[in-house]
Amino acid sequence: MDIRYIRLGIMALVAGWISAAAAQTDPLPSWNDGSAKQAIIAFVTDVTREGSADFIPEPERIATFDNDGTLWIEQPIYVQFAFALDRVKALAPQHPEWKNTQPFKAVLEGDMATLAAAGEKGDVEIVAMTHAGMTPAEFQQTVKEWLTTAKHPRFGRRYDELVYQPMLEVIAYMRASGFKTFIVSGGGIEFMRAFAPERYGIPPSQIVGSSIVTTFERRDGRPTLFRLPKVNFVDDGPGKPVGINQHIGLRPVAAFGNSDGDLEMLQWTTDAGKRRLGVIVHHTDAEREYAYDRQSKVGRLDKALDAAALDRWTVIDMKRDWKTVFPAGQEDRGR
Amino acid sequence: MDIRYIRLGIMALVAGWISAAAAQTDPLPSWNDGSAKQAIIAFVTDVTREGSADFIPEPERIATFDNDGTLWIEQPIYVQFAFALDRVKALAPQHPEWKNTQPFKAVLEGDMATLAAAGEKGDVEIVAMTHAGMTPAEFQQTVKEWLTTAKHPRFGRRYDELVYQPMLEVIAYMRASGFKTFIVSGGGIEFMRAFAPERYGIPPSQIVGSSIVTTFERRDGRPTLFRLPKVNFVDDGPGKPVGINQHIGLRPVAAFGNSDGDLEMLQWTTDAGKRRLGVIVHHTDAEREYAYDRQSKVGRLDKALDAAALDRWTVIDMKRDWKTVFPAGQEDRGR
Incomplete structure (x- = not known):
């Protein structure tokens, strides 16, 4: 690990x-x-504060x-959802069938309305393809690598x-x-x-x-x-x-x-x-x-x-x- | 709590x-x-040991x-099982029907063979009556009180x-x-x-x-x-x-x-x-x-x-x- x-x-x-430097002045x-x-x-x-009526050990x-x-x-959108969408795009070459399969088709085409309409069932399918089928260590490694490259659409920062x-x-x-x-x-x-x-x-x-x-x-x-x-x-x-x-x-x-x-x-x-x-x-x-x-x-x-x-x-x-x-x-x- | x-x-x-006293001699x-x-x-x-080939941060x-x-x-028997059996006995006055209902009857009569035969289903019923139906804080309080009085059958200690x-x-x-x-x-x-x-x-x-x-x-x-x-x-x-x-x-x-x-x-x-x-x-x-x-x-x-x-x-x-x-x-x- x-x-x-x-x-x-x-x-x-x-x-x-x-x-630490400002502890006494402004934390x-x-x-x-x-x-x-x-x-x-x-x-x-x-x-x-010891002796305070509100003291908590x-x-x-x-x-x-x-x-x-x-x-x-x-x-x-939630960062984790951005990750999932990017993973679908990254994995698409290994899944040519996704071009014609919802909700993956919607993700690949950026069709957020169709994606939203797929609802929870769609979300579960995306999670299954992007979050499961690996060890926790492998999953975390995927997330870490994604965080080094993905940028927020408005702020342009990691x-x-x-x-x-x-x-x-x-x-x-x-x-x-x-x-x-x-x-x-x-x-x-x-x-x-x-x-x-x-x-x-x-x-x-x-x-x-x-x-x-x-x-x-x-x-x-x-x-x-x-x-x-x-x-x-x-x-x-x-x-x-x-x-x-x-x-x-x-x-x-x-x-x-x-x-x-x-x-x-x-x-x-x-x-x-x-x-x-x-x-x-x-x-x-x-x-x-x-x-x-x-x-x-x-x-x-x-x-x-x-x-x-x-x-x-x-x-x-x-x-x-x-x-x-x-x-x-x-x-x-x-x- | x-x-x-x-x-x-x-x-x-x-x-x-x-x-602490013996750290350098015998931990x-x-x-x-x-x-x-x-x-x-x-x-x-x-x-x-810093610098050791086996060092773990x-x-x-x-x-x-x-x-x-x-x-x-x-x-x-597992201590938690001893607790569950004692709880059945403690709760029995509120459950007169247990005298004729397994697995409680077996517990009250100390009939461990029948209790063992009741298997997992029996265990689940005992857990349901002794571990559930309350808040976690109430359950912990029950365990704490039991520990102050219950004694091990052989060693006679808490x-x-x-x-x-x-x-x-x-x-x-x-x-x-x-x-x-x-x-x-x-x-x-x-x-x-x-x-x-x-x-x-x-x-x-x-x-x-x-x-x-x-x-x-x-x-x-x-x-x-x-x-x-x-x-x-x-x-x-x-x-x-x-x-x-x-x-x-x-x-x-x-x-x-x-x-x-x-x-x-x-x-x-x-x-x-x-x-x-x-x-x-x-x-x-x-x-x-x-x-x-x-x-x-x-x-x-x-x-x-x-x-x-x-x-x-x-x-x-x-x-x-x-x-x-x-x-x-x-x-x-x-x-």
């Missing part, structure tokens, strides 16, 4: 240096002063972060550069404050493991996500894991508390999300009768990133926005609260 | 103190000198431990005192050497979470086990997890590499087991073409614990014993290799 996550990613390192330098920044710092300060400091739209870009600098700072800040940080995403667990350890400094064992069935087999006499084209677990919506319970075994004390897929995770986290932190990233910045919420097909934020007001979660206004969106110095490149 | 694991257990602490004081002790120390020394130092028969006693002192030392030693230690057991993940964090100092997120389906529901308007009487995952045999991949996301570099249920985990761990450690606890001590292997119904060690010779795993001869079995000073109490 090719493991490269032992180096933290450059961005995580930068965030770490900033955090979140890419944030404008405002209620969101204050709420995060006040929570971390209060629950980590270190083993219980579990913080969960959604990935798509919370830690990195999810528009105009997808794994389109992570949110302010959120990297939150992860580093919380980790430096004794929190164990987990990703809890609707995205594929093995897809994320291909970049998240290096990008966010979060080890593979602290990544929770959706999965397909993986089996143990002997191939040429050697013990091997093999990915099958069958859904194992959907880590979205009500699945997130279930996935958290299965993988982490503790109820988080802080949770960060951005869409209705995070509603149950945030509700379960904050319904504890104790000081807790629920945070929603609200995409309000069409200039520097995207602006979307109640009507969006990708990352719809509707019920969770109503719940945020009711349950007094912190809502980040990206345009107002973030000084920078993507890692510093590169955010305007290629627009 | 009632979380008590923030203190390490007394035994883990003792092991930790011993390990495994409850072990007799011999090939097993030497193999474990040589492995840890070689893979943690810290993030890849994943060690997995089976629980039943590897970290604590599993005879004459089950969670019947852990293996030499293995506590191995866990502490490996952790002090930069290994992340995980439990990977055929036992129930939530059952283990009730005692393993306190006993072994291993957090809930580093426990992998079998599970029943858990769902997210709203009960009286509050977000709640609920355990259903349906098998979700069996973390045994070929399920162990699958569970490891799902939860840990890395192939271990060291694995400890004691039965055929650990065969695939050990094979997958050691089939890496690099320095790896596979260890089998062979129960050879009828005096101080039990002696069993190829013919045993509980914890059968047959194929894995053959594989150990073939794959050059380290086989611990409990009688010869362990100075003490259970934590010091109490092991003869109540025999």
Whole structure:
């Protein structure tokens, strides 16, 4: 197994240096002063101060972060979906029949309307051809290679550069404050493991996500894991508390999300009768990133926005609260 | 959620103190000198020494431990099965119909032959009545309370005192050497979470086990997890590499087991073409614990014993290799 996550990613390192150097002054330098920044710092300060009424012992400091739209870009389509479409194109020469077979025909012709009409059945067929039929290590290698070449259609940058600098700072800040940080995403667990350890400094064992069935087999006499084209677990919506319970075994004390897929995770986290932190990233910045919420097909934020007001979660206004969106110095490149 | 694991257990602490005090001299004081002790120390020394040909970077130092028969006693019946039988008896007053309904009748009458004949179907019914129909927190509380009162039939001690002192030392030693230690057991993940964090100092997120389906529901308007009487995952045999991949996301570099249920985990761990450690606890001590292997119904060690010779795993001869079995000073109490 090719493991490269032992180096933290450059961005995580930068965030770490900033955090270490500025710990006493400003742990979140890419944030404008405002209620969101204050709420995060006040929570971390209060629950980590010995003798505080809100003190949380270190083993219980579990913080969960959604990935798509919370830690990195999810528009105009989920990054994992962009990967799947590119894989269909890359594999097409080995499958001449796809020219006349849906949903592959639609992918090859860029016919997104037909692709959308193929619905879940179409998605499953694409996942089967692009995500299954290999070992987890082989799949991760495919994802890693794709990430080195694929570019975001609007920003012209690698997808794994389109992570949110302010959120990297939150992860580093919380980790430096004794929190164990987990990703809890609707995205594929093995897809994320291909970049998240290096990008966010979060080890593979602290990544929770959706999965397909993986089996143990002997191939040429050697013990091997093999990915099958069958859904194992959907880590979205009500699945997130279930996935958290299965993988982490503790109820988080802080949770960060951005869409209705995070509603149950945030509700379960904050319904504890104790000081807790629920945070929603609200995409309000069409200039520097995207602006979307109640009507969006990708990352719809509707019920969770109503719940945020009711349950007094912190809502980040990206345009107002973030000084920078993507890692510093590169955010305007290629627009 | 009632979380008590923030203190390490007394035994883990003792092991930790011993390990810290004697790190330069003897990290495994409850072990007799011999090939097993030497193999474990040589492995840890070689893979943690910078510049060594066998050096393993810290993030890849994943060690997995089976629980039943590897970290604590599993005879004459699995502890979790003893719990289930006791729960049937405790719940019987609320279920008068059980007096005439199998497999409950057999449990109440101590008729183990009829119970065994009820097979898997009977087991599932017992699990449904004793493990499901409650939240994970409620279930863990039930297990914790049971552990404070239940006694092992031969040793007359709490089950969670019947852990293996030499293995506590191995866990502490490996952790002090930069290994992340995980439990990977055929036992129930939530059952283990009730005692393993306190006993072994291993957090809930580093426990992998079998599970029943858990769902997210709203009960009286509050977000709640609920355990259903349906098998979700069996973390045994070929399920162990699958569970490891799902939860840990890395192939271990060291694995400890004691039965055929650990065969695939050990094979997958050691089939890496690099320095790896596979260890089998062979129960050879009828005096101080039990002696069993190829013919045993509980914890059968047959194929894995053959594989150990073939794959050059380290086989611990409990009688010869362990100075003490259970934590010091109490092991003869109540025999």
